[in-house]
Amino acid sequence: MAIRRSPDFRFDFFLRSLPTEVIGRRCEQLMKAAEKEIEQMTKKAREDAGFIEEEKKENSPGESNILPEVELPRFKDMKEAKRKEAKEEIEMERKQLESKVEEIESTIEEIQNRLKLLQKHGKDFEGGQKKTSKSEFPDDLLPELANVVAKSGSLSVTAIANQFVEEYGQPVPKKTICAKIEDIAKKERRKEEGDLRAVWHVLSEYMNLLNVETIRHLRKEKEHRLEKKRSGTQKKRNSTVDDSTEQHEDGASGPDGEFVAFPPYDGTEEPRECKKAFTLFCTGTRKEVKRSLEPSKRKDKHLVNGILKQRWHDMSDEEKIIWKKWQVWDQLRYNRDCAIYRNPKKSRTSMSRAISKEDDSNSFDTDMTAAKKRKGDDTPDRDGAQGVNANMAFHI
Numbered sequence: 001m002a003i004r005r006s007p008d009f010r011f012d013f014f015l016r017s018l019p020t021e022v023i024g025r026r027c028e029q030l031m032k033a034a035e036k037e038i039e040q041m042t043k044k045a046r047e048d049a050g051f052i053e054e055e056k057k058e059n060s061p062g063e064s065n066i067l068p069e070v071e072l073p074r075f076k077d078m079k080e081a082k083r084k085e086a087k088e089e090i091e092m093e094r095k096q097l098e099s100k101v102e103e104i105e106s107t108i109e110e111i112q113n114r115l116k117l118l119q120k121h122g123k124d125f126e127g128g129q130k131k132t133s134k135s136e137f138p139d140d141l142l143p144e145l146a147n148v149v150a151k152s153g154s155l156s157v158t159a160i161a162n163q164f165v166e167e168y169g170q171p172v173p174k175k176t177i178c179a180k181i182e183d184i185a186k187k188e189r190r191k192e193e194g195d196l197r198a199v200w201h202v203l204s205e206y207m208n209l210l211n212v213e214t215i216r217h218l219r220k221e222k223e224h225r226l227e228k229k230r231s232g233t234q235k236k237r238n239s240t241v242d243d244s245t246e247q248h249e250d251g252a253s254g255p256d257g258e259f260v261a262f263p264p265y266d267g268t269e270e271p272r273e274c275k276k277a278f279t280l281f282c283t284g285t286r287k288e289v290k291r292s293l294e295p296s297k298r299k300d301k302h303l304v305n306g307i308l309k310q311r312w313h314d315m316s317d318e319e320k321i322i323w324k325k326w327q328v329w330d331q332l333r334y335n336r337d338c339a340i341y342r343n344p345k346k347s348r349t350s351m352s353r354a355i356s357k358e359d360d361s362n363s364f365d366t367d368m369t370a371a372k373k374r375k376g377d378d379t380p381d382r383d384g385a386q387g388v389n390a391n392m393a394f395h396i
Contacts, residue, residue, distance in 0.1 A: 005292050038072070045070040109212040137172055137180040144168050145177070146202055146209040149185045150218060154199045157181055184209075194225030252332045255325035262333045271337030274330045277323040282308045284323075 003023060009015050015023070049070060073081075137145070145164055152160045161177040170177075184206045189198045202210065210218075251261035265271065275283070282305075289307050290298045297303055312320075 007288060041072050042070055045072060105212045105215060108215075112211055135172075135176060137176055141168060141171060142180075142184070142206075143209040143211070145180060146184055146206050147211060147214045149181055149200050150202050150210055150214050152200050154187075154197055160200070193222050194229045196225070196229075250336070252329050254329055255322045260329060262336055265337045265340055267337075267340040271334055271341050274334035275327070277320065277327040278312055280326045280330065281312055281320075281323045285311070 003009060003015070144167075148164050148167070149160055152163070155163075157178045158174070160181055161174045164177060165174070181200075185200045185202045187198050187200050189195045190201065251259050254260040285308065286304065289304055289311075293303070
């Protein structure tokens with residue numbers, strides 16, 4: 001019955017439809033599996049600590065061997081250790097891949113040097129370079145042009161052509177060089193590579209013309225852009241969070257780390273005092289306790305309070321952490337309310353943009369005097385407080 005009444009299984013209709021015997025057998029299986037896992041963890045902890053059961057049994061077979069207790073690691077620590085091991089494995093794999101990439105690049109460099117040497121000897125054997133027309137770009141200078149374009153970034157076509165002419169001369173007119181640049185490369189912005197603007201990218205069919213130095217340069221530039229993009233995004237998020245917390249102090253992070261908004265407060269009445277963790281626990285679970293009781297016993301306050309107190313004492317420290325975090329959240333809410341109550345004028349800054357400062361101060365003074373008069377009456381009631389709030393809302 002405790003499983004069926006638990007709010008964790010409220011919408012688990014399959015579990016709620018099972019008979020009690022099936023649920024009992026499943027609980028026994030889970031408990032046995034947990035005990036077996038604890039035994040394995042205990043054995044491993046003893047081995048790590050240096051306690052060996054077999055040696056003790058051989059030394060004193062007739063005596064009762066009392067092994068020292070071993071403190072098992074918590075689930076949080078085990079999870080952190082696994083995360084650390086996975087991170088180390090990823091870092092090691094990354095280093096191995098980087099070393100392999102360097103080996104491949106060095107091999108590519110050796111092959112390119114051999115090809116250049118063969119081309120040079122082939123030209124010498126044929127008796128010099130073949131004559132090419134001025135309208136065609138020479139093939140022997142195509143690798144140099146591809147490397148210049150790959151390192152050019154966001155320069156214009158004319159600037160790249162001028163740079164190529166300064167380094168390797170002008171074998172053909174600049175118009176031919178510009179046309180060849182547009183044939184072997186494309187200027188575009190690739191967001192997946194961290195480009196902030198359109199830059200030149202060598203086409204895939206001409207990537208084999210790039211030397212190792214250019215390939216390393218492109219890889220480092222890409223890593224630098226991606227890192228800059230990630231850091232910029234993180235800074236933007238942090239600044240957004242800081243601005244939101246400074247400008248709109250209307251909430252705080254809850255136990256799960258998510259933002260939980262404070263209830264609205266206008267500053268007309270004294271702020272509600274912050275509650276302790278036990279009080280918040282009672283407020284949050286009182287309805288659940290009443291639902292678990294018979295209808296005739298739900299109005300018995302002593303019985304309900306006793307059950308709540310017993311539940312609180314039976315809870316572990318880890319389960320109480322949630323309610324302690326809610327206590328911290330309620331304390332921040334109380335601090336916010338106190339700041340508005342001491343200086344309620346600041347809580348109306350967003351509304352005072354449409355109203356002049358003099359009208360706002362006058363309306364606030366009249367409201368405060370009206371509130372003081374009503375508080376001084378012999379028969380204060382809730383209707384009077386609501387009238388003060390309605391009057392202030394009218395003036396605002």
